[in-house]
Structures are given as structure tokens and as C-alpha cells.
Amino acid sequence: MEPVHVAIIYYSSTGTIHTLARAAAEGAEEAGATVRLRKVCETAPVTAISARPEWEQHLTDTADVAEASHDDLEWADAVLFGTPTRFGNPASQLRVFIDTTGPLWFRGKLADKVYSAFTSSNTAHGGQESTLLALANTFCHWGGIIVPPGYTDPVQFQAGNPYGASHVAGDGPPGDVSLRAARHQARRVVGIATRLGAGGAA
Template structure:
């Protein structure tokens, strides 16, 4: 069976919740889904003082295990329009995988979050893609065949580059039903593409 890793970093639980929806979509697409997270690198006292959600159920991944999957969906929150340092730190440890070409031909996708509507969601995904291309991965987004990408009746994340959510500047807004639906659709699409790729 095609195996997909949903690998994320989440400070406040928004990307964590989106990751679970992506995994649901992967399973709907007929693939096996594993949800893992990257290690927290902020000192515990600082993370606690800022209200980080430290009790997340997903196990912590190690870089070498990325080679064990047919595809990887990365949950990367926005930090000033770019990749969060926790994910950057993790990916910077994948030099051995690059050197041996272990990720070449594997499907990759990204979902994200930001505090505000124009807070850099698309910039985060677009500037994260080069890392995946250096590994020889095949990037897929979220096609406009999903009509929820075109709705204007509510404030919502969602881009053709990948699903997204908004947290609000106080981090109190949770992913909406539409945003979670886009995450599921992305997971299913990744599973479909990865299954076809692994059968080729």
C-alpha cells in the first residue's frame, strides 16, 4: 500500500488539526497515512510562557525516516512570510537523504497557516518548494477543481499551492469546516498522485 507521511510543526494546534484532516484525506484516497511532527526547538520555559501547545499526540519524526514513504505532506506554519524555524531546522538535517537521492521521485505537498488573511501563506509555500525540488521530489498543490477555493462568502484560507488556515493574531480562531475540507481534499489528491507514481 502507498504510504504517506503527514509531517508538521504546530505551535498552537492549528497546523496539528489541519494535519489530521490531511491524513483523513490520504486514507480516503486509499493510502496509508502516518502523522508525525518535528521537534520543538524553542526552550520549554519560553514555549510555556507563550502558550505553545506542547501536549500533541503525534510522535516526533527523525529525518532519515522520510525515505520510508511514497509521499510527504508538510505542514509548515508561516513565520514572517517564510518557513517556521522548527521545520527549517528539521529539513536542514536531511543532507544525507539528499546525498543518497533517497527522496527523488517521491510526491511532496505543503499546507500552511498564518495569523492574518494576507500574512504570507502563499509566500511560505512558494519559498519552501525549492527545498523539496533540491531533493528531487514531485510537488503537487491543490487543484482549482475544488470549488471551495473560489468561494467568497466567508473569510477562509486555501490556495492552489496548498490548503491553509487563519489563526487570528490571538491564535483563538480554529480551522473552519471549509479549511479542514480543503486539507482533506489535498490529502486525497496527494494519495492519488503518489499511488499512480509508485505504480509507474
């Protein structure tokens, strides 16, 4: 069988979600997948970005990361979305990208794929679960197959979020547990997508 195609599509302002996305890419590749790591377009005004040096620096540091396109979604067998939480919801930058996918949805190009998501918030209980569940609403409309990490690996009992890998950014950059959780989630996504593909082939 051809390797599973995994698109990891994310938005990150200061680097936390980018770090989790890279860990997810590592996990997917370890599981044998072909991976595309893609960021969505930055839509925030320059005045907002320039007010935070770390935001400006992250844009510079990730200038070489390709921007997500509809082709990435069509190509993928599985998609992991990453976003910081904004008032308990996905960041508007990611929503803008998702809201352009109507033509793909209308043609059935988003159905029957595996979907999963990961997030971060500045504080504990800062809207992580509601953000991931909000993305699940979209996956349902697309006819997708939602694959959460659940408690399917010992690291999940340390990470504590069965809906998706998550991190409290106020505690600093993602540490070992958060990165292991992101890798596990991606490996699980690849495993389920592989089994679905094998079943379809049979």
C-alpha cells in the first residue's frame, strides 16, 4: 500500500503550536506517513504583530514554511489541525482558511478522511477542550472520521486531554509530555487511516 498522506495544518502566532505541529509531523513520519507541514496565512494587522516582538520573530523564523492550500486537503488521507485557543474557539486565522473550503466540501472532497486537532492556551482550563470540540463540529459537517487520542497511551494520563494534544503556554514552551502527546496523537491518526485504507482496498 502507498503510505498514508498526512497534512498538518496549523496557525501559530508565537511558536507554541508550531512546536506541537513539528512534533506531530515527527510522529506521523515515524508511523510511515508522507507528511506535509503547512501554516495558514497570517491575517492579523501589522500593528498588532509589531506590538509583540515574539510574534514578529516567529513570522521571520517560519518564513520558509509553506502556506496551506486546498490541494493539501485534497491530497491528504488524514489531517491534523493545530490552533491556539481564542476565547474558547479556534484562532480566526485558521477559521478563515477553513471557511474557504466550501467548494471542496460541496464536491465531497473532504469526506471520509481522518481528522484530529491539537491546541494550546495561555492558562490551564483556558478553553482547550472547547476549541477542539469546535473543530470537531466542522469535521462532522465535512463527513470526516474524527480520531482523538483518548487514553490510548500512558502519556495521555500525564497530558490529561483525551480530545487532542494540548499545552499551557503560560508555563513556557512545550515540554516532554506535550511533545510526546502530539507524537502519539499523530501516530494514532496514521494507524487508523492505514487500517481504513486497507479495509477500502480489501
